Amino acid sequence: MEEESASRLAAIDGRELIQVDPVQLDLAADFSLKRRRPSTLDRAYSDRTLRLLATKASFPNVSKCVQQNIKFAVLDTFFKDTSELPDPRAIGKEYKIGSYFDTERPVYSESLLRVPNVEVGTQLNVLELLGDTLLGFNLNVPNFQPTKFRCYAGLCDPNMGALWGFKPGKHSHNPQRIQPPRSRTACKENVNIESTLILKGKYVMICCVYVPSIWCSTNGPNVYHTALASHELARRDDFVLVVVPMMREGFTHSRSAYLHFLSGFSCYAVPFHDSRRREYICSALGFGGKIKVMILDPSLEVRYHGSPCMFQQFGGAEHDCFPFTPERLNVGVNCHFVLQDLSLNELLGLSDTDVLCNISKDARTTISELKQKFVGIYVCSDFRSLEEVQEVHKECRRRKYELEIVVVGCPFDMLLPPKLHEDLIIGALASLKLLGWWFYPFNNTLSLRLSQMRDLARYEEGLFIVDPIEKYVDPYGLQIITDFGMDYYPFTRRNVVKKELQRKMGLRLSSLLLPWEYLCRKRDSSSSIVEVSLTEVLKNKIVVLYLHNKETKFLADKLAAWYEKNMKRKHSNFVEVVVVSIGDGSMGTSDEDLMDKGWFVCRADPSKSAKLCDEYFHPLCAPHETLVAFGEDGRIQSMDPNHILESQFPPFHGNLPEQIARQFDCAGSFYMRRYDYSLL
Incomplete structure (x- = not known):
């Protein structure tokens, strides 16, 4: 028997049950059965459970218990109706059904020894492969060629959206499904019979898939996204999608399961009655249980053979990606900038x-x-x-x-x-x-x-x-x-960087170091320390400001080597290094070591260094070891230690917008790295 009525399924173990959701009844029966008698996956689920799930929970439907689970677990802030709490057993059962489906693999007839060799780059006679006749599902939609920025706005599903008569606040509790565009034909199944001759001169995608499919199986996401893309691709006059359903064990004679699955697509399909042909095509494509597609160009050359995972990234109307070959997908991946x-x-x-x-x-x-x-x-x-x-x-x-x-x-x-x-x-x-x-x-x-x-x-x-x-x-x-x-x-990131750049460019080194009236330095010929006024140090000088913690002076050795090689002999008359400790503690031997290198050191003072940090660092960026280059006018030239240490001579002008974005990136705002700030 292909299907049983809900009333007949209301009898479990010989007892009459009241009329409730037949899926819930049958799931309850199976749980009762499993408590009494453990079994393998193949025996854990009755045929009637699988058949009910094929119409209640399999693609393109979403079962009532899943809807309740979504409302309760994700949307409980907005939907307070506690009269329909989700049944965790039913949800768990659907996951187990998905796992059961995932274990199934096709077993091909031994007579299918001579099948075409499907490889990328080879020619394939698609008319011979598919036979003479196809069935068309939900294909009565307007056809036109997309342009680069046209998304078929408003055409993905005329049954959806406020523009097509939604009633706010009224929610259906029936199983929900992926709806294809509404048919203009009188045929209640929205199925047309077509000759395979319609494939000539077009791109052809052949899709082999197990039927039925459930949302929580490994095939679920690819089936879902491929179906959504099919409604968009159906509007092209140079592309044809042909679905080849491989019926699961227990569904080989279920025409209703075949029609139910294809009702979620806009496509052509190999007829249900031609099971031999469907098996032949799936064998040729190497279908092993997971959804697989093959794309041929108008010259009948195989351009792609594999998973339709591209539709999890790109819609069927994405102009730059068509016809969804690897070369075109690379273009799509790189165009988000x-x-x-x-x-x-x-x-x-x-x-x-x-x-x-x-x-x-x-x-x-x-x-x-x-x-x-x-x-x-x-x-x-x-x-x-x-x-x-x-x-x-x-x-x-x-x-x-x-x-x-x-x-x-x-x-x-x-x-x-x-x-x-x-x-x-x-x-x-x-x-x-x-x-x-x-x-x-x-x-x-x-x-x-x-x-x-x-x-x-x-x-x-x-x-x-x-x-x-x-x-x-x-x-x-x-x-x-x-x-x-x-x-x-x-x-916007552009505004954030502009705002911070404006703030940074308003800073002056003399103002940042104003709390220190005098800076310390060792005499050239002795170890004695002298104090030099801030004004004298900064006058007509390019200054590299070194901010460090006592415990973390990772840049000190690199800065010393750079200064010795590039600055000390050639540019020491107008390039100075000024060191400020931004941590706690008093001046110690480590500061004297820094003075030995010929650098000016600000006497350690937590309150003064805290004021400098408040003025220089953005609140999102905690004070940290860094180098900042200032020009003779006291304005910032570069805030990137790598850029400064790679410079062989002054001035040290860098890309300040990019450097600011990188600072925010290092502070945890990772999204700041995703824009070309050199355009600012």
């Missing part, structure tokens, strides 16, 4: 005349209007930053700082169907009365693009700041606010 120099409409893939609505749908704005303002794109994943973004927005309004918030969903971390994730977003925003924020309906390519730009924190939440004046996008707005505060509006 370029993406920082985009306007709002270029980043979102929208034209000036496109419109965004707020979640309440009582206000709208064109992109041409919005791109004239400072915009914060809130990339929303698990809502952990929602209240922080709310506070930032509120404080900006109080200070009369311009900041428009656009919400973009990123459901990838939890592998949620976009429709379910958008429902949760709307519910969370409604609970905080934030329905006036602008809302961007789910777009797979855009969400992955934004995640790629934040390569240090992929899939985590973020606030992208779009600067309309400098046409610049900074993906680390939230981190900047956390580290530097509201005074660093508009919360």
Whole structure:
């Protein structure tokens, strides 16, 4: 029997049970069975459990217990409904089913000895491989060629988003699924019969995959991302995706499991009845249980053969990556720096005349209007930053700082169907009365693009700041606010560095050393120590200021060798080294050793050195051993010890913006290293 009705499955061990969720009933029965009789994975789950999970929890569905678990474990701040607490046993059972699926490997018929040799660079007769007929699933969508910055905005799923009639605050408790674009055909299964001749002259991706698939298996993420990309790729007229389902043991005769799986894709597929053909293709591609794809170009040359893991990084509409061969993917990986120099409409893939609505749908704005303002794109994943973004927005309004918030969903971390994730977003925003924020309906390519730009924190939440004046996008707005505060509006790394550069360039060496009226130095011909006025030391001199702790003088020997080799003989008349101890303690023999090198030393004084540190070091950067070069005008020339020690002669001008960014990076703000500050 292919499937049993829920009413018949309500009888377990000969007892009649009340009508409840059949998945929960069957899971309970299996747990009871396992308590009585331990068994292997193959025997631990009844056929009816696997069949129910195939429709209730397998791709493209997400089961009710998973939805409850997400709401309770991740979103309990916003969803306080405790009447539907997650069942940990059911969740655990799904993980065990995923593990069970992971152990399964295909066993090919011995008669399949002569299959094509699939290797990158070889030619392959794809029409002969696939046969005469394919079934088309969910392919009735507009076709057009993408341009570089077009993301198929609003076309990924007409059933999703505020622009297509979401009702805020109303959440479905039915199993959620990855929805393909709505069909225009009358066929209720949205399936068309097509000839393989349609593949001629196009790029062809053949995808072999085990069916059914479950979200918590090792195949789950790749299946999920490939399905999302398929809806975008279906809009190209030069690309065809052909899915070849390999039916798992126990599902070889389940046409409904086949149709259920493919309902989550926009693709062609080898017909269910042609099981021999499907096995033949999977054998040729070397399918071993994990999803595998092959990409052929229009000349039928194999360009790629392996996992579709590229779709975890790039959407199907990412122009630079098409046709997703390794060469094109390298271009996509390297372009996230370029993406920082985009306007709002270029980043979102929208034209000036496109419109965004707020979640309440009582206000709208064109992109041409919005791109004239400072915009914060809130990339929303698990809502952990929602209240922080709310506070930032509120404080900006109080200070009369311009900041428009656009919400973009990123459901990838939890592998949620976009429709379910958008429902949760709307519910969370409604609970905080934030329905006036602008809302961007789910777009797979855009969400992955934004995640790629934040390569240090992929899939985590973020606030992208779009600067309309400098046409610049900074993906680390939230981190900047956390580290530097509201005074660093508009919360971009470029502004942080500019602000710190302005502060540093306002410093003067004479002011930093003012508490020391006199500096100490040894006479050339004796060991006696003399005091020289600060004014005399600094007059018309280039000075290398050496800040050190008594316990950590790692730069002392390098500085001495550099001074002896490059400065002492040639430039000692106008290059001086001044040493300041920024730790506790009094002047000791170690300071005398520094004076032996011909350097000026400031007498140790904790209060004076603390004042110098407060003035020189940013609060985010704790006082530490370093070198700073000052010009004859008392302004900073370089703050990088490596740059100074590599200089053979003065002056010591360095790239100050880059050096400032590196200091913040060393202080723990790792995102500061991800921008080319030489452009400042």
